[in-house]
Amino acid sequence: MDGGEAQPESEMTMIELTERDRDTIVSWVRNCQPEEGCGLLAGKVQDGRKTVHKVYPLENRDASPVHFSLDPRDQFEVLADARMHGWTVLGNFHSHPTTPARPSEEDLRLAFDREACYLIISLIHDVPEIRAFRLTDDGFVPEDIVIVDRTTMDQ
């Protein structure tokens, strides 16, 4: 899983989030079980490096254990909040309560945003597995996740 993919340098992308962001995501999607939990991520992008500044846990409008959709009103509110802070919406996250942290066929079918990070959290095991992907001509490719300690950084 790590370093196995031969990607051109320019294609390398990563998403950076704090431990606290990760905990927010994990506790939200655990709370949503047995349904898929979901939400959006906002922050800044520079040179293919996405830095999360805020996690927005949102309702899964499908209320389903196998797929999710966001309420357009929630998306609009997140967009407005992100803009107010000078952030962009970096991507989304959703959980797979009973399947691995890989995009499903449904995920691929519904994905369209090539700028976005698609974060998937598998809850099969006690320790949640989190993986990031982005959409390319070849479908989803992995994106690195970097967990940072930003307590001392200027937000």
Ligand SMILES: [Zn+2]
């Ligand atoms: Zn999925």
